[in-house]
Amino acid sequence: MVAVVGGGQLARMMVPAATALGVHLRVLVEAPTTSAAQVVRDAPVGAAADDDAVRGLVTAAPAADVLTFEHEHVPNALLEALVAEGHPVHPGAHALVHAQDKIVMRRRLTALGVPCPRWTELPDAAALDAFLAEVGPAAVVKTARGGYDGKGVRVVRSSGDVADWFAALADGGVPLLAEERVPFTRELAVLVARRPSGEVRAWPVVESVQRHGVCSEVVAPAPDLDPGLAREATALAVSVAEGLDVTGVLAVELFEVPGADGAPTVLVNELAMRPHNSGHWTIDGSVTSQFEQHLRAVLDLPLGETRARERWSVMANVLGSSHADLADALGAVTAHDAGAKVHLYGKDVRPGRKLGHVTVTGDDLDDVRARARTAAAVLRGDSTEEDA
Amino acid sequence: MVAVVGGGQLARMMVPAATALGVHLRVLVEAPTTSAAQVVRDAPVGAAADDDAVRGLVTAAPAADVLTFEHEHVPNALLEALVAEGHPVHPGAHALVHAQDKIVMRRRLTALGVPCPRWTELPDAAALDAFLAEVGPAAVVKTARGGYDGKGVRVVRSSGDVADWFAALADGGVPLLAEERVPFTRELAVLVARRPSGEVRAWPVVESVQRHGVCSEVVAPAPDLDPGLAREATALAVSVAEGLDVTGVLAVELFEVPGADGAPTVLVNELAMRPHNSGHWTIDGSVTSQFEQHLRAVLDLPLGETRARERWSVMANVLGSSHADLADALGAVTAHDAGAKVHLYGKDVRPGRKLGHVTVTGDDLDDVRARARTAAAVLRGDSTEEDA
Numbered sequence: 001m002v003a004v005v006g007g008g009q010l011a012r013m014m015v016p017a018a019t020a021l022g023v024h025l026r027v028l029v030e031a032p033t034t035s036a037a038q039v040v041r042d043a044p045v046g047a048a049a050d051d052d053a054v055r056g057l058v059t060a061a062p063a064a065d066v067l068t069f070e071h072e073h074v075p076n077a078l079l080e081a082l083v084a085e086g087h088p089v090h091p092g093a094h095a096l097v098h099a100q101d102k103i104v105m106r107r108r109l110t111a112l113g114v115p116c117p118r119w120t121e122l123p124d125a126a127a128l129d130a131f132l133a134e135v136g137p138a139a140v141v142k143t144a145r146g147g148y149d150g151k152g153v154r155v156v157r158s159s160g161d162v163a164d165w166f167a168a169l170a171d172g173g174v175p176l177l178a179e180e181r182v183p184f185t186r187e188l189a190v191l192v193a194r195r196p197s198g199e200v201r202a203w204p205v206v207e208s209v210q211r212h213g214v215c216s217e218v219v220a221p222a223p224d225l226d227p228g229l230a231r232e233a234t235a236l237a238v239s240v241a242e243g244l245d246v247t248g249v250l251a252v253e254l255f256e257v258p259g260a261d262g263a264p265t266v267l268v269n270e271l272a273m274r275p276h277n278s279g280h281w282t283i284d285g286s287v288t289s290q291f292e293q294h295l296r297a298v299l300d301l302p303l304g305e306t307r308a309r310e311r312w313s314v315m316a317n318v319l320g321s322s323h324a325d326l327a328d329a330l331g332a333v334t335a336h337d338a339g340a341k342v343h344l345y346g347k348d349v350r351p352g353r354k355l356g357h358v359t360v361t362g363d364d365l366d367d368v369r370a371r372a373r374t375a376a377a378v379l380r381g382d383s384t385e386e387d388a
Numbered sequence: 389m390v391a392v393v394g395g396g397q398l399a400r401m402m403v404p405a406a407t408a409l410g411v412h413l414r415v416l417v418e419a420p421t422t423s424a425a426q427v428v429r430d431a432p433v434g435a436a437a438d439d440d441a442v443r444g445l446v447t448a449a450p451a452a453d454v455l456t457f458e459h460e461h462v463p464n465a466l467l468e469a470l471v472a473e474g475h476p477v478h479p480g481a482h483a484l485v486h487a488q489d490k491i492v493m494r495r496r497l498t499a500l501g502v503p504c505p506r507w508t509e510l511p512d513a514a515a516l517d518a519f520l521a522e523v524g525p526a527a528v529v530k531t532a533r534g535g536y537d538g539k540g541v542r543v544v545r546s547s548g549d550v551a552d553w554f555a556a557l558a559d560g561g562v563p564l565l566a567e568e569r570v571p572f573t574r575e576l577a578v579l580v581a582r583r584p585s586g587e588v589r590a591w592p593v594v595e596s597v598q599r600h601g602v603c604s605e606v607v608a609p610a611p612d613l614d615p616g617l618a619r620e621a622t623a624l625a626v627s628v629a630e631g632l633d634v635t636g637v638l639a640v641e642l643f644e645v646p647g648a649d650g651a652p653t654v655l656v657n658e659l660a661m662r663p664h665n666s667g668h669w670t671i672d673g674s675v676t677s678q679f680e681q682h683l684r685a686v687l688d689l690p691l692g693e694t695r696a697r698e699r700w701s702v703m704a705n706v707l708g709s710s711h712a713d714l715a716d717a718l719g720a721v722t723a724h725d726a727g728a729k730v731h732l733y734g735k736d737v738r739p740g741r742k743l744g745h746v747t748v749t750g751d752d753l754d755d756v757r758a759r760a761r762t763a764a765a766v767l768r769g770d771s772t773e774e775d776a
Binding site: 012016018019020022024038039040041043201283287301302303304305307310327331334338341342344345346361 | 400401403404406407408409410411412426427428429431589671675676684689690691692693695697698714715718719722723726727729730731732733734744749
């Protein structure tokens with residue numbers, strides 16, 4: 001029995017895997033209507049920040065075999081207390097903190113010798129101006145905690161561009177850091193899973209395409225990736241999983257950059273310790289989905305094979321829609337493409353919101369990518385639908 | 389919203405597809421602990437033969453868009469009444485009767501010119517003795533209704549071998565029929581789906597291996613199948629779906645037999661109008677699973693692509709187990725074979741009971757088949773586990 005904190009689409013997508021494996025899921029949902037709450041039979045309502053709600057999720061009879069998460073916003077002191085009382089928690093608080101706090105993450109990765117963009121903590125505006133003088137003309141300022149999907153991230157050219165954040169910081173607000181603006185060729189991601197007893201498996205390295213700070217498309221495997229760089233990126237992700245003692249699924253988001261010698265290399269952008277958007281393609285495209293693997297890993301079961309079932313998989317996110325309800329477009333998208341695998345999250349439509357995704361697999365990358373984009377456009381209700 | 393009568397593993401395996409498509413499932417379960425009841429959020433308890441329970445399943449707010457089934461044991465008069473009241477039912481009672489009553493099925497297939505084993509109705513023992521004189525030395529006697537997995541089927545050499553059934557028949561019991569004992573080469577199955585507006589799609593023809601009257605293994609596609617025979621079998625299944633106005637998934641079980649001219653041909657053995665054991669391989673092996681396709685079809689949505697994702701898929705059933713709980717063997721089977729896809733049904737262990745299945749996919753049939761068999765053996769707790 002696996003207890004999961006968080007009732008969004010990531011918990012929802014654990015349902016098929018749990019159903020097949022015969023694993024009971026108990027999910028702490030924010031409201032009775034969330035994405036996961038619609039499909040999970042055992043879904044108590046409560047807040048992730050509420051110690052009693054999280055404790056109840058784990059200890060209610062029958063007690064959970066393990067506690068895990070679909071997001072990082074959980075009370076670490078409680079997690080440590082639960083572990084001390086004999087309730088396994090994966091990933092553990094000591095690992096999870098690296099996905100919660102970008103300063104903690106950068107310090108640790110730097111100490112491990114993992115290649116990162118140049119970065120610095122920002123105790124005040126002067127620190128940012130000094131950093132800009134070094135890496136300028138622009139840099140990326142981030143809040144250490146609470147950011148996601150482009151929120152809590154701002155590209156700046158002077159400390160005045162984040163005066164509001166420094167004011168909040170002076171008021172005891174969230175710490176800030178700055179990172180160089182990396183001249184990357186593209187973004188890659190490596191998804192690995194690690195179980196407590198040590199086994200690690202990685203999926204093929206993927207290319208992740210972002211629009212407005214949000215993932216819009218993932219291509220698996222990353223096209224034209226140098227095999228040596230693929231090995232380097234995979235080894236790096238495995239070393240992060242091991243160095244940070246991550247259990248469950250870890251997503252390592254990377255920048256591909258030209259190296260000093262002209263050969264491409266990678267820098268770590270972000271970490272997520274849970275199933276991740278860059279791994280949604282695995283549901284339809286790999287022998288083992290990231291959701292099944294996460295359940296196996298946190299239960300300390302042997303991990304599944306991660307090879308791709310077909311040559312190419314392309315996953316396209318559906319971000320917002322002009323349809324009142326995405327279900328209204330299900331017929332249109334399936335009529336348009338019988339092979340597009342549609343995943344709807346059961347969420348109310350809002351501009352830019354992740355409402356679902358589509359995966360297409362096949363032998364020809366151009367065809368697969370065009371089909372995935374068109375299917376997502378049909379679900380968004382774009383007028384390009386008629387052109388396709 | 390799809391209402392499903394029956395809370396076994398077939399309804400359970402609709403959950404992953406419904407979750408991805410954002411389709412709400414409401415399942416009438418026999419008890420709160422059945423295979424489907426464990427994983428379906430909206431699962432009222434009631435009997436399939438209880439008109440009020442089935443009516444409530446359809447009409448409770450929000451009303452279901454369609455009523456469908458995971459077994460054939462449903463009250464047809466009620467289904468017809470629901471349709472008359474404007475509630476779609478798929479497959480309809482007029483089609484379903486052919487899966488409920490083997491005499492009705494044989495009469496209709498014979499009228500359609502579909503090749504069947506020689507057969508006859510058995511009003512009395514004399515009719516059987518006359519049939520044996522024609523097709524003997526042995527024949528297969530079946531109860532027209534209520535049989536499944538080898539139950540209600542008996543191989544006989546004289547009417548005395550089913551004296552008990554004739555006695556029951558004389559008491560107003562279930563009608564009987566006899567079929568010739570077909571000297572088949574092997575058993576094949578064709579799975580098709582048909583939507584109310586007419587679209588039909590078929591999966592590749594599979595070979596089905598039975599032991600003691602129960603399916604033990606399915607190989608997709610059927611090895612060494614003559615391409616002409618594959619086309620013939622597929623066309624035959626499509627003609628049955630159309631001729632009987634089947635909606636949803638239809639499984640046509642076939643005998644492959646040597647034809648009059650020496651070329652192999654097929655005869656129809658049984659029909660099932662629902663997802664079927666011969667199609668479980670589609671979950672992991674095909675672009676569209678039979679469970680997703682059944683939901684699409686009964687909702688009259690465009691059907692999905694039915695091609696196999698890999699060269700070979702082998703599905704092995706787990707019939708009974710020496711493990712007290714199959715979940716105890718999950719670690720063993722995944723340790724043994726990282727690529728075996730395990731599907732557990734959450735059922736209590738009983739000798740010979742269908743408790744789960746395993747599918748393995750890949751390029752080499754001998755390897756894939758051996759791996760599927762071994763994984764199923766590990767789940768059964770066979771001692772061969774150590775030899776493998």
